[in-house]
Structure formats: structure tokens, C-alpha cells
Amino acid sequence: xxxxxxxxxxxxxxxxxxxxxxxxxxxxxxxxxxxxxxxxxxxxxxxxxxxxxxxxxxxxxxxxxxxxxxxxxxxxxxxxxxxxxxxxxxxxxxxxxxxxxxxxxxxxxxxxxxxxxxxxxxxxxxxxxxxxxxxxxxxxxxxxxxxxxxxxxxxxxxxxxxxxxxxxxxxxxxxxxxxxxxxxxxxxxxxxxxxxxxxxxxxxxxxxxxxxxxxxxxxxxxxxxxxxxxxxxxxxxxxxxxxxxxxxxxxxxxxxxxxxxxxxxxxxxxxxxxxxxxxxxxxxxxxxxxxxxxxxxxxxxxxxxxxxxxxxxxxxxxxxxxxxxxxxxxxxxxxxxxxxxxxxxxxxxxxxxxxxxxxxxxxxxxxxxxxxxxxxxxxxxxxxxxxxxxxxxxxxxxxxxxxxxxxxxxxxxxxxxxxxxxxxxxxxxx
Amino acid sequence: xxxxxxxxxxxxxxxxxxxxxxxxxxxxxxxxxxxxxxxxxxxxxxxxxxxxxxxxxxxxxxxxxxxxxxxxxxxxxxxxxxxxxxxxxxxxxxxxxxxxxxxxxxxxxxxxxxxxxxxxxxxxxxxxxxxxxxxxxxxxxxxxxxxxxxxxxxxxxxxxxxxxxxxxxxxxxxxxxxxxxxxxxxxxxxxxxxxxxxxxxxxxxxxxxxxxxxxxxxxxxxxxxxxxxxxxxxxxxxxxxxxxxxxxxxxxxxxxxxxxxxxxxxxxxxxxxxxxxxxxxxxxxxxxxxxxxxxxxxxxxxxxxxxxxxxxxxxxxxxxxxxxxxxxxxxxxxxxxxxxxxxxxxxxxxxxxxxxxxxxxxxxxxxxxxxxxxxxxxxxxxxxxxxx
Ligand code: SF4
Ligand code: SF4
Numbered sequence: 001x002x003x004x005x006x007x008x009x010x011x012x013x014x015x016x017x018x019x020x021x022x023x024x025x026x027x028x029x030x031x032x033x034x035x036x037x038x039x040x041x042x043x044x045x046x047x048x049x050x051x052x053x054x055x056x057x058x059x060x061x062x063x064x065x066x067x068x069x070x071x072x073x074x075x076x077x078x079x080x081x082x083x084x085x086x087x088x089x090x091x092x093x094x095x096x097x098x099x100x101x102x103x104x105x106x107x108x109x110x111x112x113x114x115x116x117x118x119x120x121x122x123x124x125x126x127x128x129x130x131x132x133x134x135x136x137x138x139x140x141x142x143x144x145x146x147x148x149x150x151x152x153x154x155x156x157x158x159x160x161x162x163x164x165x166x167x168x169x170x171x172x173x174x175x176x177x178x179x180x181x182x183x184x185x186x187x188x189x190x191x192x193x194x195x196x197x198x199x200x201x202x203x204x205x206x207x208x209x210x211x212x213x214x215x216x217x218x219x220x221x222x223x224x225x226x227x228x229x230x231x232x233x234x235x236x237x238x239x240x241x242x243x244x245x246x247x248x249x250x251x252x253x254x255x256x257x258x259x260x261x262x263x264x265x266x267x268x269x270x271x272x273x274x275x276x277x278x279x280x281x282x283x284x285x286x287x288x289x290x291x292x293x294x295x296x297x298x299x300x301x302x303x304x305x306x307x308x309x310x311x312x313x314x315x316x317x318x319x320x321x322x323x324x325x326x327x328x329x330x331x332x333x334x335x336x337x338x339x340x341x342x343x344x345x346x347x348x349x350x351x352x353x354x355x356x357x358x359x360x361x362x363x364x365x366x367x368x369x370x371x372x373x374x375x376x377x378x379x380x381x382x383x384x385x386x387x388x389x390x391x392x393x394x395x396x397x398x399x400x401x402x403x404x405x406x407x408x409x410x411x412x413x414x415x416x417x418x419x420x421x422x423x424x425x426x427x428x429x430x
Numbered sequence: 431x432x433x434x435x436x437x438x439x440x441x442x443x444x445x446x447x448x449x450x451x452x453x454x455x456x457x458x459x460x461x462x463x464x465x466x467x468x469x470x471x472x473x474x475x476x477x478x479x480x481x482x483x484x485x486x487x488x489x490x491x492x493x494x495x496x497x498x499x500x501x502x503x504x505x506x507x508x509x510x511x512x513x514x515x516x517x518x519x520x521x522x523x524x525x526x527x528x529x530x531x532x533x534x535x536x537x538x539x540x541x542x543x544x545x546x547x548x549x550x551x552x553x554x555x556x557x558x559x560x561x562x563x564x565x566x567x568x569x570x571x572x573x574x575x576x577x578x579x580x581x582x583x584x585x586x587x588x589x590x591x592x593x594x595x596x597x598x599x600x601x602x603x604x605x606x607x608x609x610x611x612x613x614x615x616x617x618x619x620x621x622x623x624x625x626x627x628x629x630x631x632x633x634x635x636x637x638x639x640x641x642x643x644x645x646x647x648x649x650x651x652x653x654x655x656x657x658x659x660x661x662x663x664x665x666x667x668x669x670x671x672x673x674x675x676x677x678x679x680x681x682x683x684x685x686x687x688x689x690x691x692x693x694x695x696x697x698x699x700x701x702x703x704x705x706x707x708x709x710x711x712x713x714x715x716x717x718x719x720x721x722x723x724x725x726x727x728x729x730x731x732x733x734x735x736x737x738x739x740x741x742x743x744x745x746x747x748x749x750x751x752x753x754x755x756x757x758x759x760x761x762x763x764x765x766x767x768x769x770x771x772x773x774x775x776x777x778x779x780x781x782x783x784x785x786x787x788x789x790x791x792x793x794x795x796x797x798x799x800x801x802x803x804x805x806x807x808x809x810x811x812x813x814x815x816x817x818x
Contacts, residue, residue, distance in 0.1 A: 090769055090790070346547055
């Protein structure tokens, strides 16, 4: 997701708009006390942004703070602070970056300290570490903490059972909403929720259009690195807002223009050269060396046409989910249940193979994250299965999200170069 | 039977990665099925009620060489999934008809998918437990979950699992848990008589034996150990925490004791201790199983603690109840649940002035010397501290 260090160079109108939105949210967060606003922290997957907004609660997303700090090269020091405080070297670095940030006074990108959250919304979707993370935060903030347990789609086949749905709905109705009412002093208004969800669906339509524009050749977007910026508003604090609707309208217009002109993606160094390789990627990107990492792709003419990471805060393209204002709570439950990492490995594998077919990609590249068992455990098998299913070669690289110690540029570059060679050989053999 | 005979038998079962006992049980009667489960907790009662043998799959230990498993797991993931995959690929588990993967962490969770992809002919189920502990919310969900498991096993076994079957199995496991509690209590009362490694092996055997056989074994053991002449040592009393999933090598279990610590409680084998009270045998059995988990189950890193005041307090209560003098955090490397929980438990211990140390291991750790030294220094410091 985006921040000040926006990966793109040319400032499109949409980009300026996103910058404004993000800055505005940090202003609201850091001035919450003066503005008389309540704040809540939550996670990207399974976030209930429309609901939070019904109570005028401002959303803070620690994952986004962590990645922002990594892009600003500050996460390394934060992680080492957390380790000095007794956290193991072996655990998820997002958590440590957040704990380290807290120890350094929780300074937002605008230079002002963030207030302690008034509540923690533990949307327990697709990752077990979330549970420990917010227990650790609760220990410090001692604020109301509401658990929203979203059952894993363990048996897959795209199946969300009625029991799972009912369980999540009941928790939203009987645990989440009452806590939000209590914290904010605002009474729940379902019509307001419907209105926000109408906005969500509009923005989601446009997001999907943008992501699927990568089916064109050349692709007008990068669906992994570039997508970080496209998913920003909808995966963070803005889903449901008119700002997000406007943003995605603008964005769609801009991409339409690029498509009409037959242009490829914009990169931090300007227009990308000729599209030579089309890749599907699995796993989050690395944030500490984001530009350097991306450059290794576009320098070689490699564009990522689809990615699992761009589905982490909601899968809108694969099976057409939209927030539904007619059944708002049920649809929030459905949304949480459907996030990418809440789907089981066989389904994730099939999804990657389908993307390779649908986007006419050359193969699957996995960026395996040291920190993140939720994505990484099982990825080696996924690679093999996708190769078997598609007959296309895959590649595997290893980095970390926000720990600079685990980004080894030479290794990554080598792996990528030999992968591109492999694709060439495969083409020649065909 | 003598203590030695019983423990030798346990050790034989522990070392047997071919699971001969379970294989023999399976072929002894037509149509028998075996269901494996990963740590930490599944309701064994339902498997037992289906007429099947539940067995715990706890990785490969330090005796097994992992050759294929490493191709499935990156170096920064704990060992248990890779050695478990190795067991699967090497056909050590080819007699296992079903596998259950409890909701404990993302690694085990994703392993359920790995199993579905690698062994499509095996009934593989991700088994969820609720993180909401209200009967009308988490309880409703969990009851449905238990019903789905029941139906899955009915299909696998080709026969109905009646409420009476379930009630009968609940009774069998109530008795089993009762004897597990007795063993732990006995060790806490006279730890010099019951070494940690013996309790460990005895409980590990419970992951393979039928509950009836295991209960009998515990009875025999306690009867035999009463009469054993074992010298009381000047050891300190510790509670061990963090080893609930990937298991340490037996050498490590022994090392802690050799270093001068009596382990008076631990979390090695959670399955037979997770439920802390007898489960009622009348009424709706699935409701009873569900309520037991919601209301009477142990705290664990992978379970949400809804109350900030209560978070981690169980460890202090356990230390007090067992008359322990310190805590040893002993967790597998790369284990997010255990390692992220640890700082919170440590804070609670700090507040209660209870000393602790921590180290990490892998199931195939070879070098015990550093751990023995660390535990030894800890034991000495506790003794000095209590003498002061
Ligand atoms: S384990 Fe992965 S999904 Fe979970 S908090 Fe860490 S980075 Fe995020
Ligand atoms: S050892 Fe820890 S991280 Fe590994 S599977 Fe077990 S609980 Fe998960």
C-alpha cells in the first residue's frame, strides 16, 4: 500500500489524490484527541472499514505503518529495539516493527505521535500471528479489544459454510457492534452502513477493472509492485468512502488512457521498456528495498500481470465478490471469509494456475517471506503444483517484509536472471 | 509389571516411527481405521466413538533423517511439518486413513492443504476450534464443526456414530484424563520418584495406544513406581512452557532434570490434558464436548484470552499450585505462537517475582550441553536465591 515514498515517479491525479487521502487520515489520527474522535487499530485482511466508519471511528492499520516505516528505512532499528525488549529473532517482523515503533513513541509519517487506540479490532482473518500481535498491543494500551474470529476455509472448494457465515455474523452483531457503540458513543445505523457499502461496491468494480487490464498485451499496469498503489485506498482506511470512489474513477480513467495508447506500466524510472516477460507472483513484496526490487523486474522487461498480494485485503476478481448493501452484515462476513490467506493451499494453488492461464503469463514467481508463515508455509509445494498444472516454469526467491537483514540483492537478482533465461529457453524449445 | 518394563515399552512405542502398535491394531479386525492428528487438540472422543484409533503425529524426532521434507519447507519454518511430510512420503503413515490438522498456527493450517495435495486419497481435515467462548456464538459454531467431523468420520468408517457411542467414548476419555491428572499430581508430590522423562514417555505412549490401554498403563505405572526406591535430590522445582507442538528430543527432556531441575508441570502433551474437568456423559454429547472446550480447557498460546487481566495468569497459578520455584520457557525455533506468547508470560512472571529462563530447540537438536549448562545455572541461582 502506498505512502510518502510512493513507488511511482510521474504524479497522476489519482496518485496525488491518494497522497492527500493518506495524509488526511494520519492527520485525523494524530489529532484525534483535539478533534474528539475515537481511533481503532485493525488488520488489512478482514478489516471492517465501512462498519468502523459508521461510528466515526478513525482506522489505524499497524501493518501499513510497518511497511511505511520499512520504505522509509526505519524498520530495521524498530525491529532491533523489539528484539532487545525480549522478542525472538524468529518471529514475524511486522509485529516487531510495530512494537519497536511503539517504543519510539508511535510517530506517524506526519511527525506527530499517534494517540493510543481506543479499541483494538482483532479481525482474525487468514493469519494466526494477528492474535498474538494484538494481545501484545492490548498489554500496552489496556483498551477494549474485540476478537472477530473468522474461520479458515480449511476444506476449500470455495466453500464457506452457513455455520461459518452465521458465526461471523453473530460476532459482528453481538460483539463488534456493541463494542464500537460503547467506545464511540454512537448508535449503530444500518442505513449508513448500506450507503458506505454501496460506495465500496462501486470502487471494487473499478479496482477489478484496473487489475484485469493486465490481461492486455502489453499490460498497462504492474499487478504486483504497481498494484501496491492501486489497492492502497481499498485495503486500508478508505473502503466505503466517496474519496475511494473518486480515486478509483480517476484511476480507471488513467489506465484506460494508457490502454488506448498501448502503453505499458509506469515505473519509478518512468515508462517501462518493451514487455518481455509476464509473471504471476505469490507472496507479499519486500518493503525495505522496494524500488531496488522492482527495478530488477522492469530493467529486464518483466511485468507482473497478477498477484496474490493484491488480494490480501479482499479477493474481488477471482470469484466476483462485492460488498452487498442489501445484506450488509452477511456481506461483511463473506468478505472476511474470502480474503486470500483465509483460503486453503489447494485453492490458492488453483488460483495462481488460473491466473497464469487467464493473464497468459510465463509462469509463477514466488517471493517467500521469512516472517510470514501464513503465506510461506506450503509455497514450495504450490510452486511445484502450479508448474505441473500449467506446464510453465516457476521460480522461488526469499526475502523479508520489513527486516532489511533478509534482503540480499545479489541473490535475488541472480535468481531472477536465471529465471528469465529459463523462460527464454522454454520459449525457444516450444 | 515393573517401572522399567513399562517405560521400556513406552520407549519402544516412542521410537517406532513405523507405528507398529497402530498397524497391528488396525489389522486385528476387518474394517478398522486409524486417524492421525497433529498437535495440540482434537476431540478424540469422536474418533474413538467411530470405532477408530486416534494417533498423535508429532513429527519425526531426532532419529529420523529428513530427506524429502526439506524440499517442501523453507529453512525458516519449524521442523515438524517437514518431518511429518517426510513420514508421509516415506510411507510410514500409509496405514493412516484420515488426518486432522488443528487450528494452532499457520504452519499446521497450511499443512492441511499440503496433505490434501500430496495425499488426495486420505481424508484430511482442518479442525477449527472457536476463539469466541460464548456458548451461543463460539459454542454454536463449534457444535456444527464437531457435527461435520462426526459426519466426515461416519463416511470414512461407513457407519453411524450414535449419541450413545459418543457418550461411551466420553466416559473412556474422562477416565483417561483422570489418570493423566493423577500421574501429574504424583510427580508434583514426589518428583524424585517420577522423572520427567518417564512422564514424558508415558504420555507419548498415550498418543498411540488406545485410551483403554493407556489408562491401564498409567495405573500400572503408578502402582509400580510407589514401591520404587528413588533418592530425593536437591533439585529445584520448575514448570516448563512452550513445547506444546514440535517436540524436543528426549535427550533435552532428560537434560533439564540432569541439570538439577524437577519438572513439576509441562505442556508437552496437551491433548490428554486440554480438557480440565470430566465431561458430562448425559445429554447432548456434542454440546458437552463443545462446552468443555469453551469453559474448561487450558490456556494456550493459540487460544485468545478475552480478558487482559487474566492474560498469562495461568502460569503464575500453575507455579503456585505446583509449588514451583521457576519457569523454563522451552520453545521450538520459528514457533510464532510460543515465541510471541512468551514475552507476555514473562511479564506476568516478572510481576509475581518468579524467575525464568528461555531457550529454543528443534526436534533434531543434537547439542544438549549448552541447554544443560543454562538449566544448571538457573537451578543454582534459584537455590541461592531461596537460601538467601
Ligand atoms: S505472519 Fe504474515 S500475515 Fe501474519 S502478521 Fe506477519 S506478515 Fe502479516
Ligand atoms: S512448532 Fe509452532 S510454528 Fe511450528 S507448527 Fe507447531 S505451533 Fe506451528
